[in-house]
Every structure is written in structure tokens, then in C-alpha cells.
Amino acid sequence: MTDDPYAKHLAFLDYQRARPEPVRAPVIEIVPDATVTGVGDVVKSPQGVSIQDSGVYHADDALCGLSLHRASNIPEDNIAPDPLPSERRARGDVVPGRHLFGGIIGPHFGHYLVESLGRLWAVDHLKGEFDSLVFIRTHGPKRTPFADFGQDVLAALGLDLPVHTVVRPTRFAELVVPSQLFGFHLRAGHPLFHAFVHRRLRAISGAGEGARxxxxxxxxxxxxxxxxxxxxxxxxxxxxxxxxxxxxxxxxxxxxxxxxxxxxxxxxxxxxxxxxxxxxxxxxxxxxxxxxxxxxxxxxxxxxxxxxxxxxxxxxxxxxxxxxxxxxxxx
The missing domain is CATH 3.40.50.360 (Flavodoxin domain)
Incomplete structure (x- = not known):
């Protein structure tokens, strides 16, 4: 891979153009007996893009394509094998209940806001309760942002739910997988995600009142x-x-x-x-x-x-x- 920054940028663009278009519309997929894999070793594509391997799988080991994360303006991508390799199957008990898949989560606050909230719009469009939110922890520090700022954000959004942070393959009795309606592939966001955050955040008042x-x-x-x-x-x-x-x-x-x-x-x-x-x-x-x-x-x-x-x-x-x-x- 060349060290020339412009050539690298062109190579990243070539890589992204060859990828299937990400879903930019509201879609929800229900996955019974779902397996969520943690990230495998990061590998480099010929264009220099870092590939992290993780995703959601159906009971028959078929990949749920809607679960793949898209980061289309930075040199990273999320591609997972299909079907699920036998060595990546979950070994423990099934986590009972109904859970909402939130996508990936890393240690950086700004990226958390942009890349890890875009599926939560589905909470306002589905009947019934969820037992937890499920995120896949990406590579980086062993801590997840929930210990630092993640729970603070979720509380402000009115989401008082336990969080499962997946680092190794885990099975869930039922996993709801919504499309990602905000992120680097959709930087302006989808109107349904706008409505989700506006309804929950614009009513907050208190500290700073009166500072124009x-x-x-x-x-x-x-x-x-x-x-x-x-x-x-x-x-x-x-x-x-x-x-x-x-x-x-x-x-x-x-x-x-x-x-x-x-x-x-x-x-x-x-x-x-x-x-x-x-x-x-x-x-x-x-x-x-x-x-x-x-x-x-x-x-x-x-x-x-x-x-x-x-x-x-x-x-x-x-x-x-x-x-x-x-x-x-x-x-």
C-alpha cells in the first residue's frame, strides 16, 4: 500500500464504491435464537482498509446482513463471514428475553454518538419491552464507554435498560435488528432518527437555563x-x-x-x-x-x-x- 495520502484516499474511495449500498431506510429484522459474534482479528484489504469481522447470525448460521456496520468515510469496514464458521459459534447458554441490537461500540465519545445510536430509533416503533441493548465492542481499550459516558447518554434518551457488550460469541433468544439510520454512511441522519432524538432531548431543561x-x-x-x-x-x-x-x-x-x-x-x-x-x-x-x-x-x-x-x-x-x-x- 502506498504512503502517499492522496493515493490512499483514492484507494479507500475505490474500495467503498465496490461495496454494496448500505441500507438508509427504516427496516427491522427479528432474529430468533440469534448469535452475536465479537470482533475477530483486524485484517487489511488490498486498498489498506481495516476490516473488522463481527455480526449477527440466524439460527441456521446465515448472516443477518442488516447487522453490518458501515463507516464509509474512514478507512474501516465491517465484513463478516457467511455462514457462521463453526469455531465462532457461541458455547454458553442462550440469554433469555427480547433484546435490541445497537451495533458496534468503541471507546471514543464522538464516535459513540455518531456510530452507536443510529439503531435506537426502533424503540419508538415497536410494541413491547426490551430486556437489554446489545452492542459489539470494537478493538481498542478493554473498557467500554458505558463506564464513562454511555449510560449518561442513554439515560438522557430515556433508555433505562441493561447493556450487553459482546466480546465473544453470545446467543440471544430474540434479537431485534434495526437498520442504522445515522452514521458515517448517513451523516445528516434519517427523519425517523431526527424525531427519536428531538422528542427525547429537546424537552430537557435545567443547567444553563437563561444563557443565551x-x-x-x-x-x-x-x-x-x-x-x-x-x-x-x-x-x-x-x-x-x-x-x-x-x-x-x-x-x-x-x-x-x-x-x-x-x-x-x-x-x-x-x-x-x-x-x-x-x-x-x-x-x-x-x-x-x-x-x-x-x-x-x-x-x-x-x-x-x-x-x-x-x-x-x-x-x-x-x-x-x-x-x-x-x-x-x-x-
């Missing part, structure tokens, strides 16, 4: 050029400066729901805001790295119906001019 202007900082990471001076400028124009890491997920949502204008340093906080952003809000994203931050900007536009404004952070000395030109410093 917010700046969401990354200063503790030190990766946004000129951010300390930017915060001083914005505080002088009536902005409340918040560090999202010091707030619960529900407190962050409440602050965004109460605001008319939100400026954010580029990062995971943009994906939090995008879940509840409204067409009557003015939203700006201050860049911290080259590129157009397409995933975050598409998320904002798709869920709110209004495009956010991308503000270049360099040259630092002219950031104030760019903010003023876009209406963020008006009284």
Missing part, C-alpha cells in the same frame, strides 16, 4: 489556536464559556436548548449540539485543524435544517473580524 450565548471550549486540550484570547473576546460580548467535560450529558443538552447562539471549538461537542440544534439558532464552529469537518457540519445541517458556519481559527489575529462578519459579535 454559549462558547463551548476545548481549552483543556490546548489544540485550538488562540483559544484563550478567543474566550476573553467572547466573554466581553456576553458569552458564557463552558467546558462540556464538567457537565453531564443532560446538562449540556439543557444549555444548548436554552441558547440562541452557540459557538463551539471543533470536536465531539458539535455532535452533542447537533442532536438538538434548531433552525432558529445561530451556530458557528471554530476550526482547530485543516479540512471542512464534513461529518459535524452535515450532522448540524441534517438535524436542524440550518447550516452552521465554519470559522477559520487562523490567522488568529483576524478571528474577531470573521466572527463579526458572520454576526456572532452583534449586540
Amino acid at each position: 450565548r454559549l462558547y463551548v471550549s476545548r481549552r483543556q486540550y490546548g489544540d485550538t489556536p488562540g483559544e484563550e484570547a478567543l474566550e476573553t473576546l467572547l466573554a466581553g460580548h456576553g458569552y458564557r464559556i463552558i467546558q462540556p467535560e464538567s457537565l453531564s450529558f443532560a446538562e449540556q443538552i439543557a444549555a444548548y436548548n436554552a441558547a440562541d447562539t452557540v459557538l463551539l471549538a471543533e470536536g465531539s461537542a458539535v455532535h452533542v449540539l447537533a442532536m438538538v440544534a434548531r433552525a432558529d439558532q445561530r451556530v458557528g464552529v471554530v476550526q482547530r485543524r485543516p479540512g471542512v469537518f464534513a461529518g459535524g457540519m452535515d450532522h448540524l445541517r441534517g438535524f436542524s435544517g440550518r447550516a452552521g458556519v465554519l470559522i477559520a481559527s487562523q490567522p488568529v489575529e483576524s478571528v474577531a473580524d470573521r466572527l463579526a462578519q458572520n454576526g456572532f459579535l452583534a449586540n
